[in-house]
Amino acid sequence: MSRVVVKVPTKITIAGEHAVVYGVPAVAAAIPRFILITMSLRSDNRIVVETQGLYARLSRVALDRSSDSVESLASEDDARRALSYVTTALRLCEEFLGVGERGYDVYIESDLPASIGLGTSAAISVGTIAGCLKLRGGDPEEYRVRVAELGWRTELEVQGAASPMDTFTTALGGIRYIDPGAGSVDRIATWIAPAKPIPLVVGYTPRRGTTAELVAKVRRLRSSAPQLFDRVMEVIGDIANAIRRAIEVGDLELLGRLVTVNHGLLEALGVVDREHSLIIHSLLEAGALGAKTSGAGSGGAFLAIAPSADKAGEIAIVAKGLGATVVATGIYPRGFSVEGQRPRPRPRSSLS
Numbered sequence: 001m002s003r004v005v006v007k008v009p010t011k012i013t014i015a016g017e018h019a020v021v022y023g024v025p026a027v028a029a030a031i032p033r034f035i036l037i038t039m040s041l042r043s044d045n046r047i048v049v050e051t052q053g054l055y056a057r058l059s060r061v062a063l064d065r066s067s068d069s070v071e072s073l074a075s076e077d078d079a080r081r082a083l084s085y086v087t088t089a090l091r092l093c094e095e096f097l098g099v100g101e102r103g104y105d106v107y108i109e110s111d112l113p114a115s116i117g118l119g120t121s122a123a124i125s126v127g128t129i130a131g132c133l134k135l136r137g138g139d140p141e142e143y144r145v146r147v148a149e150l151g152w153r154t155e156l157e158v159q160g161a162a163s164p165m166d167t168f169t170t171a172l173g174g175i176r177y178i179d180p181g182a183g184s185v186d187r188i189a190t191w192i193a194p195a196k197p198i199p200l201v202v203g204y205t206p207r208r209g210t211t212a213e214l215v216a217k218v219r220r221l222r223s224s225a226p227q228l229f230d231r232v233m234e235v236i237g238d239i240a241n242a243i244r245r246a247i248e249v250g251d252l253e254l255l256g257r258l259v260t261v262n263h264g265l266l267e268a269l270g271v272v273d274r275e276h277s278l279i280i281h282s283l284l285e286a287g288a289l290g291a292k293t294s295g296a297g298s299g300g301a302f303l304a305i306a307p308s309a310d311k312a313g314e315i316a317i318v319a320k321g322l323g324a325t326v327v328a329t330g331i332y333p334r335g336f337s338v339e340g341q342r343p344r345p346r347p348r349s350s351l352s
């Protein structure tokens with residue numbers, strides 16, 4: 001196979017962000033907004049990453065694996081940061097397969113900004129590993145859980161701290177009950193069968209800070225009163241368990257109420273900004289059954305549960321009126337897929 005295209009969904013957190021980092025369960029779902037990664041092997045030992053949409057200033061960055069030197073129009077630090085998920089994922093994939101280092105062309109397309117809490121970095125890690133497996137003779141479909149696990153290890157290495165939530169949800173798709181303490185990777189992300197479709201509105205506002213910074217902020221808060229904040233985390237885990245049951249029996253009203261309670265606890269953890277507070281209150285007033293910040297917070301993604309698909313349309317209009325960008329109104333049932341070849345867009349700069 002000379003060129004592969006991997007399509008990876010992004011995701012929302014229905015309950016449990018931040019608390020999941022401390023080992024309690026969470027519920028997350030894939031959404032039909034995608035990262036597309038086109039990959040091929042190079043004849044030299046360079047990893048050349050082109051991005052379209054995610055990092056405007058870093059549209060083409062290369063790492064020479066033999067000399068560890070970076071070629072970029074941006075600063076070396078920025079370039080290494082932009083490359084880090086892809087280069088780490090490729091190394092972990094090669095180690096997993098027991099094959100030698102190669103050079104790769106990696107072209108990443110997304111119409112979502114980076115770092116808004118929709119799991120774009122997880123999708124890039126998962127997609128790069130799936131593409132590498134396919135190019136180097138493995139079968140990413142057969143190793144889907146292993147792709148998720150290697151994606152998680154990529155996030156752990158790059159960010160320092162990460163739960164398995166984002167990588168397992170984008171790799172496996174659908175609605176997932178994430179249990180970081182499950183003991184075996186096969187049991188980390190259980191599929192939740194919804195009794196009925198969940199009318200949703202997913203949107204985002206600009207975000208301040210990275211996931212790693214926000215996880216560190218919550219860690220500092222927790223260390224100021226560990227016993228108290230561990231109880232808050234536990235309650236968030238209880239909410240995730242109750243939300244799983246509400247989805248399984250199709251109780252949308254209970255689901256909505258629980259989602260809003262989770263939002264209140266994210267406020268308590270200090271990761272909800274003024275703009276999100278205003279949006280969440282406004283969406284509830286507009287008829288949402290529940291609404292919350294989704295992801296690491298400080299702006300970024302939010303979601304609302306609507307009583308019907310028609311009402312979701314009305315709620316989406318309210319969200320847009322408040323300056324948010326609406327990105328999805330439903331859940332995507334599948335995880336990543338590896339597709340056939342397609343023509344690659346022409347490079348835009350002089351690095352080759």
Ligand code: MEV
Pocket residue numbers: 016017018019020021117119161162163164165166211215295296
């Ligand atoms: C990020 O999407 C969600 C956090 O819980 C971090 C993580 O789970 O790794 C804040």
